[in-house]
Amino acid sequence: MGHEQDEFADFYRASRDSCLRAVTAVVGDRGRAEEQVAEAFARAWTSWGKVRRHPAPRAWVVRTALNLGVSWWRRRSREVPLAEHDAAAVAGPGDAVDPALIAALRRLPARQREVLALRIFLDLDTETTAKVIGIAPGTVMAHLSRAVAALRRDLPIANQDTNATEVTR
């Protein structure tokens, strides 16, 4: 048990940020994403014997978090104590993601967002992404291509010259 616990702790520390980013990119709400990711990790620990053998354990966590869905989140958040310190726990310094990017991501179809998140934040290749989601590799590539094209069109940052860096002194 001690070894498994250490193993899971290492996995958690190494994976939690990327999983949170992936889920936030899909659901568009940092507080909800953190709740769902924490729940998914808890389930991963419950089934650690199985998850540790999964070809992509981080993807398992992300998929589990996303599968919890909005109904779980609503059930979870409906017992509301309305205490101010809870509200403060939802967001912290450094959590800000450009609202324009979040808005652009939310305009994408859910599947495109998911493919994008798995590719970007978990560094999954096309084959693994396809297996994790349960679609064909060609479909993954099509989703990714459309998502990137939409972001390139919508996103101010994507239209900037990345070679130009402004330094304020």
Add this chain to the structure above:
Amino acid sequence: MNEHDVMYQVRESFSGLRMDTPVEQVWARSRARRRRRLTGMTAATAATAGAAAVITLAAGGPAPAPSGHSPSASPGSASPGSASPGSASPGSASPGSASPGSVRLAAFTVTNGPGDSTTLILRKDAPIDPGELRQALAQHGVPALVTVGSFCRTTPLAPVPFGQVVQPTTLADGSDAIVINGQAMPSGAELSIAVFPQTVRMVLIEKGAPLSCFSTPGQPGQPAIHITGTPTQG
């Protein structure tokens, strides 16, 4: 800008996002989940026993009393660790509304357990008599204000982490099972339970303090705030 650049930009935009939850909380959540699942199973068994006790077949003899607070769970019908015999308090759904031949199930069931806690099961889509529910909870040592169609709270709220008192879960049939740790409730506090058609909302309030009541489960624009008890589970 090519595909790679866009993906890089997105990745960089999220780089400041960090998950602060320590692994100990994940383990605690996992333990709580196991407990809830166990509670759900035992509570469901108790609920079945309680519900069976208030099934009313108009064709056959007198209906049981609407409040149904008399001991009803038959000994041996609950699994080990669940409600003790005689502790289940099933509440009726719309007393008197059952038509001849219809079957009426308990709108709610209050049982002892797990441990020193009390488990409240609210059946989905079953109308609840707030007085009956309040009385049933009081019999189990849980002071409560029960409202239907309005949500009442006090300011300030009772000073205790909500999650230490209330652990909700959803059973397979969609019913809400709520484990209430009455011993964690501070003196002078009671549980405000607001029942709406689509949701049940709860909050700890100070008994006797002026109430603010709302006709909706939440105010528009109000942020969804998760249960305080999440980090303290386990």
